[in-house]
Amino acid sequence: MNKIFKYLFIFIWSAFVLTPLSWALVTSFKPPAAVNNGATFIPWLQFQPTLDGWKDITGISGYANLFPPLINSATVTFFSTLISLTLGCMAAYGLSRFSYGWKNYKNPDIIFFFISQRIMPPAVLAVPFFILLKSLHLLDTKLGLVLVLTSGLMPIVVWLLVDFFNQLPKEIDEMAMLEGCNPFEAFIRTILPLARPGLTVAGMFAIIFGWNDLFFALVLTFTNVQTLPVAVVALNGTVTPFWTLSASAIFSILPLVGLAFVVERFLSKGGFAGAVR
């Protein structure tokens, strides 16, 4: 009985999530008539699929070429994730193993300080970041965007990883130190390999947030560096036909969907196994 409810719930939820996506996917292959003359769903049976929508966004015909924005997005996301993971895991390890502080402000306060960066609405930061990047001559550059995104991704990474490191027994790093590793080597050689699942999850979060960022990209870049979300939004809904818009939506989420499958494989294949007894 329990099982039936479980599957029923999963079925309803999947339908809820997948229906808009599949509709967008189907629409992206439709000719104009199939969109305008009432609802149609099944390719070949109800309409003859065409590649017109996809040609429109890949520069083969018409509206736009989304490949340069794709590369921009990938570059910016990759580097901001890399930096925030590298710095974030070291910060998190420090906060998990050592105690810092000044007067009454101790590790938990520092961790809260990190996460409080995410509590602020990004709009508050838009003007300061704009002025900051302007004076650094980093407006409309990839580096500028990477720096800004890193400042937003670090808190998530630190927050997730502190918790993860806290679950790994402290005795393991003590052991490594007793056996001749200095604290940094103990971290690199024994704790970091164990933290792979945690790093994967934190990295995944960073990639999702970085990839989907519209706000900062919109405010801080203009023509030279256009990221994918900005390019998709720029396809004006009154001019661009629905099938092209659908194609652009699918196009922009496709890389993340692919990544999600790879990561899911890794995690279910036992990325976690044996890490914590």
Place this chain on the structure above:
Amino acid sequence: MDSLELFDEGCAVSLNLSQISVEGESEVILKDITFDFKPGKIYVLIGRTTSGKTSLMRTIAGLLEPTDGEIHLGDVRLDEVPIWERGIAMVYQQFINYPQRTVLNNVEFPLLRAGVSKADAKAQALAMIEKVGLTEFINRKPSQLSGGQQQRVAIARALVRNTGVVLMDEPLMNLDYKLREQLREEFRVLFKGSENRVTIYATTEPSEALFLGDELLVMHEGRIIQHGKPDSVFENPSTIDVAQIVNDPPMSILDAEIRDGKVSIGNLMSFAAPAHVKSQKDGRYKIGIRASEVVLGGSGSNSEQGEVSLSEVSGSETLLYVKLNIGEVVLQLEGIHDYYIGQKVTVSLAPDRLFLFNLDGTLCAAPGN
């Protein structure tokens, strides 16, 4: 790395603690510990759970910083050397191994860190693994081993490097009864042939202490309250605290009075003072009696009727807690027996096995052998 190599030579040096104190945020963890550990001996730290055994070991290892005092290993001022250069091996109460490495890699790791060549490290690690009997599991991960096997890996890792100091923090604590006895037996062999090494072994079990120790250090509330050969500490506990710690089940302590050559315990038990107590002055005392020296039955002046307040089976023995008029005594009975709470039983004490303590807890007279 220089100092590490120095210790790894295993040249016989003693470990000297002088006036080591460790203070926590509000409490004193270790108080004024001074002791000279000689190489080639096994020192057993015995004490209750919060007596400071682990803290003392962590201080020696460098994981806890002493607030006062000095530690010397030979001529080296050890408390000024960083942990990773001290060259001290430690086995934890929990089974701590590197989860991502195989058994072989686990045991090799400390050797490789100490600069031993790959081939040598492998050979030495394999030899050590064979000693602890895990040769068939060298390619397994620790999580694929049983608790006892995991602890053997940890022990192999600690002993593979020929360090000057090996610390064992209740290594058998989390193992079951059978395995404990088996490993204890193996320890005697493993620790042998270590003339250059100071071995410090912490435990709460008097039986382990008597079995393994060359020297016994009794710890209580952050101090070493008595040290000496295990059997001499066992036979002559300097205070009631020591007597309680080195006896499992703890010694039963009762109020007593000596008057006119008679020992009276409460108003029911009264008997002629045994030889070792005879010369004591008249007055009030506390007497201690081991659980193995209280017996059921008897009808003499050294016996009294009481009620069973608790009966528990421990291994192949039954511990019986009996409430008497004047206090509670513990009996240790061979075999497994069934008693119900409130059952009336008569117990008698062996007068010639009494320990006599002054009211302040210091030893007055011991029965001797």
